[in-house]
Amino acid sequence: MSKSCADCAFFEDHKTNAAAATSEDAGLCRFNPPVSQPAASAHGLWPVVKTDDWCGHFEAE
Numbered sequence: 001m002s003k004s005c006a007d008c009a010f011f012e013d014h015k016t017n018a019a020a021a022t023s024e025d026a027g028l029c030r031f032n033p034p035v036s037q038p039a040a041s042a043h044g045l046w047p048v049v050k051t052d053d054w055c056g057h058f059e060a061e
């Protein structure tokens, strides 16, 4: 089986951090908590990954 974010249990399909934005070939990685919170009043950001990306935390759905 090939590894890709599209087939990973932690991938949330077709979503990005901007509320209105969607992407056909990208989504959010939910493996870790949000990162890069620029200020205390700002929201942290979920890492945006492409469907054909992968990392060492890959886990099949």
Ligand code: SF4
Pocket (backbone or CB within 6 Å): 004, 005, 008, 009, 010, 011, 028, 029, 030, 031, 049, 053, 054, 055, 056, 057, 058, 059
């Ligand atoms: S970056 Fe890693 S953990 Fe996140 S969705 Fe892709 S393979 Fe899964």
